[in-house]
Amino acid sequence: MKSAVAWPALILGCLGFGLLYIPITVMVIYSFNASRLVSVWGGFSTHWYSALLGNEQVLDALGKSIWIAVNAATYSTVFGVLIALAFVRFGNFRFRLLLSALASTPLVMPEVVTGLSLLLLFIAMEGVFGWPAGRGLDTIIIAHSTFGMCFAAVVVQSRLREFDMALEEAAADLGARQPFIFFSITLPVIAPAVIAAWLLAFTLSFDDLVIASFVSGPGSSTLPIVIFSKVRLGVTPEINALATIMIALIASCVVVAGLLFYSRSARTTSSSNRER
Amino acid sequence: MQGLASIIQTHGRRIVIALPLAWLIVFFMLPLIEVFEVSFTTARRGIPPFAPLWGFGEDGFFTNFNLENYKLLFAYWEDYFWPAGNSLRLAFFSTLICLVFAYPMAWWIARSNPLHRIILLVLVMLPFWTSSLLRIYALIGLLNPNGFINTMLLHLGVIDAPLQMMQTDFSIYMGMVLTYLPLMILPLYAVMVRLDGDLIEAAVDLGASRFAVLRTIILPLTMPGIIAGCLLVFIPAVGEFVIPALLGGPGQAMIGKTVWLEFFRNRDWPVASAVAVVLLALLAVPIIYARYQDGRRSQFEIDQEDAA
Numbered sequence: 001m002k003s004a005v006a007w008p009a010l011i012l013g014c015l016g017f018g019l020l021y022i023p024i025t026v027m028v029i030y031s032f033n034a035s036r037l038v039s040v041w042g043g044f045s046t047h048w049y050s051a052l053l054g055n056e057q058v059l060d061a062l063g064k065s066i067w068i069a070v071n072a073a074t075y076s077t078v079f080g081v082l083i084a085l086a087f088v089r090f091g092n093f094r095f096r097l098l099l100s101a102l103a104s105t106p107l108v109m110p111e112v113v114t115g116l117s118l119l120l121l122f123i124a125m126e127g128v129f130g131w132p133a134g135r136g137l138d139t140i141i142i143a144h145s146t147f148g149m150c151f152a153a154v155v156v157q158s159r160l161r162e163f164d165m166a167l168e169e170a171a172a173d174l175g176a177r178q179p180f181i182f183f184s185i186t187l188p189v190i191a192p193a194v195i196a197a198w199l200l201a202f203t204l205s206f207d208d209l210v211i212a213s214f215v216s217g218p219g220s221s222t223l224p225i226v227i228f229s230k231v232r233l234g235v236t237p238e239i240n241a242l243a244t245i246m247i248a249l250i251a252s253c254v255v256v257a258g259l260l261f262y263s264r265s266a267r268t269t270s271s272s273n274r275e276r
Numbered sequence: 277m278q279g280l281a282s283i284i285q286t287h288g289r290r291i292v293i294a295l296p297l298a299w300l301i302v303f304f305m306l307p308l309i310e311v312f313e314v315s316f317t318t319a320r321r322g323i324p325p326f327a328p329l330w331g332f333g334e335d336g337f338f339t340n341f342n343l344e345n346y347k348l349l350f351a352y353w354e355d356y357f358w359p360a361g362n363s364l365r366l367a368f369f370s371t372l373i374c375l376v377f378a379y380p381m382a383w384w385i386a387r388s389n390p391l392h393r394i395i396l397l398v399l400v401m402l403p404f405w406t407s408s409l410l411r412i413y414a415l416i417g418l419l420n421p422n423g424f425i426n427t428m429l430l431h432l433g434v435i436d437a438p439l440q441m442m443q444t445d446f447s448i449y450m451g452m453v454l455t456y457l458p459l460m461i462l463p464l465y466a467v468m469v470r471l472d473g474d475l476i477e478a479a480v481d482l483g484a485s486r487f488a489v490l491r492t493i494i495l496p497l498t499m500p501g502i503i504a505g506c507l508l509v510f511i512p513a514v515g516e517f518v519i520p521a522l523l524g525g526p527g528q529a530m531i532g533k534t535v536w537l538e539f540f541r542n543r544d545w546p547v548a549s550a551v552a553v554v555l556l557a558l559l560a561v562p563i564i565y566a567r568y569q570d571g572r573r574s575q576f577e578i579d580q581e582d583a584a
Contacts, residue, residue, distance in 0.1 A: 010382035016377035020403045023414035026424045079296045086293050102300035110515025112535040113552045117307030123324045146303045183346050207407040210517050224409050231413050243410040250406050258398040
């Protein structure tokens with residue numbers, strides 16, 4: 001074999017990356033187009049970025065989306081850690097089968113079904129308890145936490161399985177008791193996975209259109225809902241600018257995380273080589 | 277505080293299990309039961325816009341149970357069951373196209389040196405972390421009659437009139453690949469990176485052709501990744517709403533969009549619930565199969581841990 005990868009595979013691979021990146025690249029370029037028309041290049045301009053900063057509707061929706069995502073990600077992570085602890089540490093407890101079915105089905109549930117079902121529940125609860133009175137940010141946070149915790153649990157579980165139990169046993173031998181052991185030993189060790197779970201839950205919440213559309217009330221439009229209503233009216237340079245900002249933010253986060261991960265894995269491989 | 281600490285110590289396990297279990301029962305299981313219930317009631321004016329399935333009135337127990345919504349789905353099958361079948365068709369071919377692109381991409385990543393591997397993985401993960409709505413939106417800018425591709429081709433003189441790419445199966449497949457390709461690559465990569473290169477070398481030394489190596493060694497050993505990736509793409513693709521709504525026309529009707537329109541446009545919640553039940557029925561087999569595969573995999577991991 002001359003190379004590890006045959007050339008037909010390389011061509012298909014390049015095409016695949018092209019499919020992923022060409023639409024985004026073109027959009028980023030056109031966000032700097034002075035002309036409102038997509039088909040005409042009117043010269044370089046940052047006009048659409050300043051127009052975006054003056055758009056109250058978009059800024060208001062952005063604020064709501066961030067508030068919802070921060071809350072939903074936090075609840076998701078706390079509950080996700082609990083689910084992961086139950087599965088990894090507790091062996092065969094009584095409701096294991098039920099919990100594992102309930103914690104994995106939301107991962108594959110179609111969004112329209114999740115959204116519709118939660119709305120029906122909120123309506124029924126309002127009829128019986130008088131809560132939630134109308135629908136707003138609270139109901140979106142509950143909906144996003146429900147599927148977010150299932151994704152968070154998957155991320156934390158894989159890390160928790162690799163956890164060296166000798167650390168906890170040593171702490172117990174030295175007289176530490178359980179909640180203290182968890183917060184001072186276990187949590188710091190699994191922290192990277194907990195942070196990753198929080199970020200995943202944040203993005204899932206921040207990007208969600210379908211479920212939020214069902215469970216949001218009037219006046220609680222999130223950013224994806226606003227974008228969706230604008231996109232249906234056609235491609236606008238303002239949305240190009242907004243998308244470019246969001247993609248740039250996420251790209252820098254992912255690149256930093258990738259570099260951190262690479263330097264950490266390089267360090268651990270070199271140290272484990274030394275041990276041998 | 278002393279009291280709280282001792283409660284946590286004595287009931288810690290129970291609290292850890294009970295909190296998420298209670299949440300998921302209330303906010304996931306009950307709502308699904310509610311969808312089944314509402315699909316058997318009738319619509320009416322008022323809040324909520326459907327009759328209660330059962331209750332206690334002046335004359336004692338009453339029920340509104342009926343099959344009218346499901347009869348309606350059969351009576352107007354071309355409005356309800358046709359999109360359902362169409363969803364299966366579009367999701368099936370989308371999965372296949374994703375597999376064709378993802379397989380060599382994952383192989384390429386798995387066979388790279390560590391630094392290139394991280395770079396390529398970041399390139400795969402980056403679109404996964406960005407909003408799928410914005411990626412679909414970017415695709416519209418590319419495929420529109422006055423979009424980037426048509427403008428370029430007209431400018432170069434390749435075509436005389438804009439190509440109709442939006443609202444075709446082609447635009448749906450492009451949207452699906454753009455959205456779900458990373459979900460296919462990651463499980464394939466996970467099995468390929470663990471594949472023992474010595475097996476391939478041994479086969480090549482013994483005179484196997486590249487095709488024979490692919491067919492007899494690589495494909496069988498990466499089959500778990502293929503199955504996992506196909507399920508990860510097919511299941512959400514069947515219920516997809518954003519892609520048919522923004523990229524598809526009448527010929528690309530999908531059942532997720534039918535639920536949405538029935539709910540938001542026709543405001544008929546019972547019929548929307550009945551369509552949602554049909555969607556769940558379509559997905560029951562692949563979801564149960566995915567659970568089964570998942571269970572087998574975690575059992576395998578537990579066995580390995582015990583052996584180690």
